[in-house]
Amino acid sequence: MSAHAHHVDPLSLPFVPIPASTSPDAVVKLTLLHCGELTARRVMFRQRTTLAEMAEPEMGPIFAWVVEKTVEGRTEKYLWDLGLVSDFKKFGPEMAAASEVMASINIPESAQLPALLTNLSPPPATPDTLTGIILSHAHPDHAGTLNEFPASIPVIAGPGTKAWMDSTPDAEKPIPPWVWSHPDFIGEVGDEGAKGKGKGWQKVGSFEAAWDFFGDGSLYLMQAPGHCPGHQVALCRVSTSPDTYVLLGGDTCHSRHIYTPFPTPVARSDIACWAHPAEGPAGSTKGTHTMHVDVAEAYKSIAKLTRMEMEANVMCVLAHEGELTEELGFGIGEMKQGWEKWKESGWKKGKEKGEHPQPKY
Template structure:
């Protein structure tokens, strides 16, 4: 295990952070559309969602990080269903759409931009570097644009340029509220202008939540790492079947999983997967390595948009996520993604235990 470099963040105020279950569920997505190299037995991803985040500054300014499309779609054999608009979820819990000062799009994909028309024109849109050149004007003036002209009409569209000298850990950063409570991070690779967020959730001591957007799609793109090798025992982290748990009793689960990595041309300290759905793969992998440095800090809880490992563990909106560390959410969710690899582990366990 390598000790991670420092990840210094200047002092500042605390932001109020809530995780919103957008109610989106996408099922039937082939693993190969997002992750490589292949892992025998792990062919279809379990149903996934897109989390949205409500972030409120010390002065009451409110921002949403990511929205979600509200249509039922079927694309390439995948079913996508969304039960409610994020605007409706907010309103049902006492937050009016007009109270939202800013909507931050981590990037331009449909499952993140949502339906901006459900918010008034007074709500500004925030995007990352290069977004305007690539996608403006919107559709139909630009037939290939993923955004609509009507959504931008009368609405401020602000592009973050990261021209200041502010750097948090390895990331160029922008102090969004100006009080040190919430920073936007430049995390390129997955898409043009991809943004992440870092919110201060407590002070004395400082703790933070990273909203990673699509810097990765699965925990196996981040873990294991040089900072976080696989734990010797998996029993405290996984919900393995009784038969597999029994068969692993004579062999450390970490050895089985390390063997899986090595057989696929990777090392034991590398994540199981690399990203596939990327604008620039070299940048995307570099960003993932930088995110590993962030999550190696015990006071940072990294969440990405489709991380289903947190479901059933963390408190959802209207509750806040500020006490994540005291509630042990990071430890409870960090290795949960390995449950999805059980079929692949079963296929390889005989070799590892010498059966």
């Protein structure tokens, strides 16, 4: 098993410079949504040293994003991920019981999508103004509320997602089958109906397969394997002159300490290797589980993320990067805008200096 894989040196990766913008309109506007908190009942995200430390609960926020693209006065709005449900019971008794064993959640009804959108002022999008939904991957804390959106909204996922979901028996699907089958259309990036303006896969930065969704370099959907089949990240150009980017990192890893600091891998934490409750009480044994189906691939994707973060004009944000809520001062059920000015606002400075404020809970 590949749980013994280790960090990959980000400087060993090929790097293709991110294509420069050719128009001031070649940007997207981002809104970060805080969809609640998930607390694992034992450490599952970032490896700690002792068994006692591994027995502690570990909390992460659940983020989703609104991605807006304006072309010739018309604005398209996409949701990147959907967060989780406010109550595990919405997944049915079996999945609810299995989820309760692993984690507790703090998600008020008002912070669950799609209600969260209309509870924000002004709403960054509403279900009837959405062009589509893009999923980083098909896990319940990213696609949890799919069946509460109009079925007519198309869903776009990363290549490999559909084969994985189709080949998994209903009782073992990561998302309840009635949730997954709800939309009229689910396409994978590059499929007919899920191409956007992209023409083919290309290398961008440290990523080997990037899809130029709007055709102007403002949104690259990029394959980031390791966490689960079809896992993808999004490189968003949020300003020109100079070009700056936010990289929506999904679950490439689950802690900032795993992909920063750079360049020395020894300074970065490992992916947590934890004991499933079935293996014994928290802290009683080392365990063999990780958050990733392919740990060696996950470490490669983490190195790609680190390499992008090394670029002065790129800021990565994981889907569960808790430090950000403290640094930017926003909480559950709130949104954070102004990403087009993240660099001049100094939002990456603390991370670059190695300051990592821990969220309180």
